[in-house]
Amino acid sequence: MTAGIVFLFVLGVTLGFPSPPRNINPLNPNDADRLKSGVSKSALVIGGGLAGMSAALELSDRGYDVTIREANPELGGKLKTEPANIANKTFQVEHGFHAWFHNYYQFKDIRQRLGIDGNFKPWQKVHFVFKKYKPEVIYSSGPYPFNLMGIINRSPNLNLLSAMGLLGAVPDLTSYDFRNVYQKYDHMTALQWKEAKGVPTAFYDIILEPAVSVTLNNRSSFSAAELLTFIQLYFLSDSEADHREVVSKDFGTSVINPWADRLRQHGARIHLGSKVNSLVVNMTTGAVTGSDVDPAGTKYDYVILSPSLRATQLILTATAQKYASSPKVTSAIDTIMSKVGKLQIAPPYKVLRAWFDKQLDNSRPDVLETPAFAPINLIAQFHMLEDEYKIWASQTGGSVIEFHLYTWPYGDMADAEVWAKISPTVKLIYPEIFEQNFKVLGLHVNSLHDFPSSKAGMAHLRPTVNQPILSGIPNMYLAGDWVNTSYPSALMEKAVSTGREAANYILLNDHVKQATMTVPPFRGPGIL
Numbered sequence: 416m417t418a419g420i421v422f423l424f425v426l427g428v429t430l431g432f433p434s435p436p437r438n439i440n441p442l443n444p445n446d447a448d449r450l451k452s453g454v455s456k457s458a459l460v461i462g463g464g465l466a467g468m469s470a471a472l473e474l475s476d477r478g479y480d481v482t483i484r485e486a487n488p489e490l491g492g493k494l495k496t497e498p499a500n501i502a503n504k505t506f507q508v509e510h511g512f513h514a515w516f517h518n519y520y521q522f523k524d525i526r527q528r529l530g531i532d533g534n535f536k537p538w539q540k541v542h543f544v545f546k547k548y549k550p551e552v553i554y555s556s557g558p559y560p561f562n563l564m565g566i567i568n569r570s571p572n573l574n575l576l577s578a579m580g581l582l583g584a585v586p587d588l589t590s591y592d593f594r595n596v597y598q599k600y601d602h603m604t605a606l607q608w609k610e611a612k613g614v615p616t617a618f619y620d621i622i623l624e625p626a627v628s629v630t631l632n633n634r635s636s637f638s639a640a641e642l643l644t645f646i647q648l649y650f651l652s653d654s655e656a657d658h659r660e661v662v663s664k665d666f667g668t669s670v671i672n673p674w675a676d677r678l679r680q681h682g683a684r685i686h687l688g689s690k691v692n693s694l695v696v697n698m699t700t701g702a703v704t705g706s707d708v709d710p711a712g713t714k715y716d717y718v719i720l721s722p723s724l725r726a727t728q729l730i731l732t733a734t735a736q737k738y739a740s741s742p743k744v745t746s747a748i749d750t751i752m753s754k755v756g757k758l759q760i761a762p763p764y765k766v767l768r769a770w771f772d773k774q775l776d777n778s779r780p781d782v783l784e785t786p787a788f789a790p791i792n793l794i795a796q797f798h799m800l801e802d803e804y805k806i807w808a809s810q811t812g813g814s815v816i817e818f819h820l821y822t823w824p825y826g827d828m829a830d831a832e833v834w835a836k837i838s839p840t841v842k843l844i845y846p847e848i849f850e851q852n853f854k855v856l857g858l859h860v861n862s863l864h865d866f867p868s869s870k871a872g873m874a875h876l877r878p879t880v881n882q883p884i885l886s887g888i889p890n891m892y893l894a895g896d897w898v899n900t901s902y903p904s905a906l907m908e909k910a911v912s913t914g915r916e917a918a919n920y921i922l923l924n925d926h927v928k929q930a931t932m933t934v935p936p937f938r939g940p941g942i943l
Contacts, residue, residue: 463685696738724895
């Protein structure tokens, strides 16, 4: 009896099947698709990342007068791209490698509307290396549950005992219920859940912990509820749930620039390098009329606050201080901050991209996950991924390799110092870089501290999109990957989804037909 068959038996999934994605249909299906002729409505979107651009797209497509204010010189947030002069050439360098998953339904819809599907290509097999285990290549193939059997059968590390040892965790995995998972498990860390359910260490290290490590959070404090949600979203919600795509060109060319072009075509005004420090509020009505960087007298009908969590906290704090003499304003902001102000930021991280004069052997994968080699969590060979780097590599014989350095513990330092710091760990993974004396032609480091924490106990603090409305600000909404949703969502897709959700509140208020939202199923595939 193979390990896969035993795995199937232990999970008891012979009558379990993943549910299809769920459509959240418009609450006003009979309303017009656009604002009526002669009706003018304006919206200020603070933050030009995925959440803000998502909200701006829905509103500008329906006739709203949209203004975006983005603090950075580039749009995109965690997808921003900036020029870097390396080896006598200007390259477009991203915030870091990202993959797009099968169940990123809102983002897929936007891709189709922008006509950019051709900029994406499949990336279905994920390579891992570990210190205690043999290398793994993990991917889902075939219908559920045979796709899970295949993962076990192909593994050089997991076996009959791995499958049998999951018995205690089966109910939480296959009978997952988004509606109660946070109440049940957000108070526990993922490691505490592992111990409580008797999950075999090898299975946790190879299958579960990598999902924790790529969130940029500390593994020791990561929420068990978040882990179970991630496993549903990226493994169990669909037999293709772990299927990923990557871009063939940089994010700016592939995604952000076409998106911005669409916004401008529909009249949206995009102000880059326009940092909002505080909001302008009508003290009588409590409505937000604009921001401190808007011309005096500017008044918007709606405001969507969608920068990073830290930026949102700073903006709200500064606004409360500015209107300290207005109890109506400070009371509303204090109510919002009773949640938002307590949310934490994940540890700082760095992304180092290195240009070398030589290339790794062709047998090395384009992307390698390295969860056991902290602070390196992922290595991506960009000359195998994106056209610009492929051309450069073919002309020079060189390579461009990116190292993701999550939960960075060493403080700030110069780019060369970062490379020197991680070189001993790189040598354990790719010793040929040093054995063959690869020459470093250039380095580019992004140093960031902007990712929301998913530590145990955080979930109940996340505000809803309409939290400002509930708190007494009648025309403001929140959006971002740190905002709570009433449906399973995470990472980039959560940013896009909350942006659309914010726009939908506005559309409903103005009797314009809301945009349909498609979300993963709320429940796991079930058990016998």
